[in-house]
Amino acid sequence: MGKLELNKKKKEDALYNTAFELFTTKGTNKTTISDIVEKAGVAKGTFYLYFKDKYDIRNKLASHKTKDLFYTAYQAVRQNQIIGFPAQLHFMIDHILDSLRNDSQLLIFVSKNLSWNVFQAALEEQMPDRDVNFYDKYLQLISEDHQAYEHPDLMLFSVIELASSTCYNCILYQQPVPLEEYMPYLHRSIDGILSSYKKSTSAACPD
Structure with missing residues (x-):
């Protein structure tokens, strides 16, 4: 896996890990995409490269x-x-x-x-x-x-x-x-x- 692929995987994993933490603490309804990307440290545009919505x-x-x-x-x-x-x-x-x-x-x-x-x-x-x-x-x-x-x-x-x-x-x-x-x-x-x-x-x- 090249450096670019590793970087993409790192961002995707960060989104998954952060979403799981927020969904299990705040709940899905109270969690926003902005909450996820801010805590994960990625741009909102990056989120939409992997997912349609929360x-x-x-x-x-x-x-x-x-x-x-x-x-x-x-x-x-x-x-x-x-x-x-x-x-x-x-x-x-x-x-x-x-x-x-x-x-x-x-x-x-x-x-x-x-x-x-x-x-x-x-x-x-x-x-x-x-x-x-x-x-x-x-x-x-x-x-x-x-x-x-x-x-x-x-x-x-x-x-x-x-x-x-x-x-x-x-x-x-x-x-x-x-x-x-x-x-x-x-x-x-x-x-x-x-x-x-x-x-x-x-x-x-x-x-």
């Missing part, structure tokens, strides 16, 4: 943060040599929730801004230093287990939505119960989601 940077930021959670969870699956797709998915959910439990600002931001469009963008973003996206790796995990699922993208979205929405209060407020107490029930619900998306043997392997 909602565009918010959505892209939510996508980046979500992708990073997936990527580090996927890495942990491989490093720990977890076998079998259901076990791998449960492990990744635990890993993601541990990350969110240790970063309440990230939990609040992701929970508030995880829309379907943001979720799809996160799945399709390339992993760091790899010409591949998380969704391809997710499908690879499924194929290695030899169990076919209908709409694997919707299945993953259902699991993530369930985990993020139900664990939000458990992590932040210990309500209705602390996260540790809720986790067994969450995993049973995830098993139910997986079962509901499974293709029958006859559907997966037609005559």
Whole structure:
């Protein structure tokens, strides 16, 4: 990467980091583009080289943060040599929730801004230093287990939505119960989601 590209990347990173700080402290509605560029130390024109408006940077930021959670969870699956797709998915959910439990600002931001469009963008973003996206790796995990699922993208979205929405209060407020107490029930619900998306043997392997 040349000096010009490095300078562009530095400015873009500054905008992302500043926007995240302001969105999680002031809130999106009270944050202006002027606030972001002033704190980031860049010109307002530079902002519009990368983003259409503050909602565009918010959505892209939510996508980046979500992708990073997936990527580090996927890495942990491989490093720990977890076998079998259901076990791998449960492990990744635990890993993601541990990350969110240790970063309440990230939990609040992701929970508030995880829309379907943001979720799809996160799945399709390339992993760091790899010409591949998380969704391809997710499908690879499924194929290695030899169990076919209908709409694997919707299945993953259902699991993530369930985990993020139900664990939000458990992590932040210990309500209705602390996260540790809720986790067994969450995993049973995830098993139910997986079962509901499974293709029958006859559907997966037609005559």
